[in-house]
Amino acid sequence: MKKSERTRQMIIEQAADIFNEKGVAGTSIDEVLQAAKVAKGCLYGHFESKDELACASAEYLLDKVTHRRNNLLQQHKTAVDKLIAYAEMNPNPLDDTFIHGGCPILNFGVDTDDTNPAIRQKVQGVIKTATRHLALIIKEGVTAGELSPDIHPEEFAIKLFATMEGAFMMSRVMGSPIPMKTAMKAMRKEIINYSLI
Numbered sequence: 001m002k003k004s005e006r007t008r009q010m011i012i013e014q015a016a017d018i019f020n021e022k023g024v025a026g027t028s029i030d031e032v033l034q035a036a037k038v039a040k041g042c043l044y045g046h047f048e049s050k051d052e053l054a055c056a057s058a059e060y061l062l063d064k065v066t067h068r069r070n071n072l073l074q075q076h077k078t079a080v081d082k083l084i085a086y087a088e089m090n091p092n093p094l095d096d097t098f099i100h101g102g103c104p105i106l107n108f109g110v111d112t113d114d115t116n117p118a119i120r121q122k123v124q125g126v127i128k129t130a131t132r133h134l135a136l137i138i139k140e141g142v143t144a145g146e147l148s149p150d151i152h153p154e155e156f157a158i159k160l161f162a163t164m165e166g167a168f169m170m171s172r173v174m175g176s177p178i179p180m181k182t183a184m185k186a187m188r189k190e191i192i193n194y195s196l197i
Helices: 003-022 029-036 040-046 050-074 079-087 104-111 117-143 153-174 178-194
Strands: none
Touching: 003 029, 003 040, 003 050, 003 104, 029 040, 050 079, 050 104, 050 117, 079 117, 079 153, 079 178, 104 117, 104 153, 117 153, 153 178
16 A cells, blocks of 8 residues: 555544544544644545545445454354344444444434435445345345244344344433343344244
8 A cells, every 4th residue: 555545544544433423514624634643735635525535434434344244244154143143243332442433324324314425325335235135144044944934034134234223323322232232132032033943
């Protein structure tokens, strides 16, 4: 990676946490400059506008979440174990050690649903990919005799995704991991009810 590419990436990484926590409208360029320790000319040498930087930051965080999910699911062999691992991926939404400010799917999705079509499209892509991936895991599980054919892959994938995102949001807003723990317990029970292994 060339020095200019490293600088650009560093600016994205420093800006990403701020955008994720404060939103695009709530983040000032001065805050990004201070966090990245670069001059305004340097920043605008890499990005034409704050919106372009916000879009690159959203993409960086969404990719980070996607890679984490994929790596986690690859560690499990059966569809049942993969679905449970997905449901239990974020046991404490108040823990900011992986990404500061909470789930970027939720944050950028809500923050930009009507104001930034480019970021909205990226979030949509992540949601569609995640639910397709979960539906495929379920279909493979049914074919392998691990899951009951009574399960509806697409519907259950959406339910699982929506339940975990909703629980994440509730835990963040309420300042308590209890909504997430409750959702994890409920989804684990439902997954096991469909299990044939």
